[in-house]
Amino acid sequence: MDNVIYFIMIPMVYLSFGVFFFGTTVRLIRIFQGPKHPSTLQIYPQKKPAWLYALYDTFLFPTVRKHKPLLWVFLIIFHLCLLLLIIGHLELFSEIAIIQVIPHEVFLGAGYVGLFSLIALLYFLFRRFRSPVRELSVPEDYYLLILLFLIVIFGSQMDWARRWYGYSSIDVEHYRAYLSSLLYLKPELPAELSGMGHSFMLVIHVFLANLFLIFFPFSQTMHSFLALPINKLRRG
């Protein structure tokens, strides 16, 4: 079992990041090296500056707000939470002074960020069970939502255990030792993170996150990188 845990926590993490970075880069190059379309693809009336409106469309989803307001609320919640979770994970590498302008215990959001993400993910999942979105969905859409839900719930419960239940067998310093060792290519797995107790939740979290990273470049999650350029086409 130790070998499996070691594989998930170290070689598989490198492998997953490798697939993520290499796969995403290759896919982006493939897309953007194609010839430009010979004519404009915009929708009128035109609003200028187009790039600013493209940013607005990309980050605030105004068309969703207009046509599916409830979905928009959950989309905004989810994407904001995602941003906070990314910041939180960066803080697990080392303390970031600029983020500590708002003094907080890692993660930001006192545990509620994970909770809100889960609620949003459940909403996204259940709306796919209803017609007509059900007929429009493909297995990938469900798999990704289920995978994200599991990643967030296993990750969040570690945060909740520490904050809400005082279960502090793993603290931030253990994560920092582990993650910075990965970053500096001197991988170490502290004993606190590799046991069969509560820390096994972390192993599952890392395993699922690895799967997500491997699947990322080949899935619809590429919209994270493509939303801005595609919206720019519409804005002209």
Place this chain on the structure above:
Amino acid sequence: MDPQTRDELLKLFGSKLNEAMRLYLETCTRCGVCTEACHVYASMGQTRYIAVHRAEVVRRIYKKYFKARGKIWPSVGEAKELNEAALQELNEAAYSCTGCRRCMVYCPFGIDTQMLMSIAKLLLIGAHAEPEILSLLADTSIEKGKSIELFKENFLEGIKRLEAEVVKKWRTEAGEAAIPIAVEGADLLYVALAGAHSIIPAAAGFNAAGEKWTLSFFEAVNFGAFVGDPTKTKLILERIVDEAKRLKVKEVCICECGTAYRVMKQLSGKQPFKVSSITEVHARYLREGRIKVDKTKFKGPVTYHDPCQIARNGGVIDAPRYILSHLTDDYRESAPDARYNWCCGGGGGLVALGEDTLDFRMKSAKVKVDQVKSTGAAILATACENCHTQLSNLNDHYKMEVDVLFLSSMVADALVR
């Protein structure tokens, strides 16, 4: 389908994969926000008419043959083989889509379903499964461009017969041609459709404005674009570009034809002339005081149908409203935002397919009928041949009891000195 045919079709598919097309193929999350965007779905309520459903018909073939996971794990994205059944699906998707791009206004990413349907149409051409009539019409246009001398005499005779009608609307100075043709150095080249209704009112307007204009030998409509053949689209377009260059005109004015205007405006590239629609030209004449119209000519409330290729996809939104503000005091908008005006249901070649598509066109444009009725208008103006035909068909079918009029005809009929 034999492997060789499939390979050839996949080559055609590959030829469409530019940057924009790949973005449209890769980005969709199937969120369903576009559900209510399509007039066909809104009128008929069948899932296959939702924009993303149409897009997926093309996207699933893309996943199968152009993405690694189509080979490793095809079921995860429901990747599909390109076979006879797929061609049937492509046909249904492409020829029930009018290319109005209303779904782009809804989509959080702005995915262009018309672009994706252009792949479907190209594959159908490759498989010789496209609507034959559209290809025939495109070929005829190209042939006319190649051998203009054969058509010239008949055309000139026909135009001569129309001049008296033009003079009835606006008397020209003695010795001046009511419909000048092949005038080198004219300021404006007018490209009409094959039909007196497209030439007479426009000619009267140009003459009233004192425009130095000339009529094109070619008709504006681009059947190559309807059938989705990029080579034919370009050949048909180039006939007009070459003529404009030969005559050294400063402006090419396209008649009331949405596709012709958009193709000319957006695909002709950088040229020594500008491209305008007849609607823009009429608005300019009114603004500059070069023509005057009688506001009492038309009785009853007036509404305007924005042709998709001219308004949402071409940017001509204010000009028709400006013209109508000179023709009526009772103008009624059919949608608070022109981007949301429903498609008439006749674009994308559907009207050109005539009776074959009539039943579908009537069923699929019910929302347009409701929109027009809600205005209480007695006159429904528009600025596109296809839209005019479709709206007239809807008028008869649903007994809308409106007069469907071309905007250019309204201007010509209301001209005053």
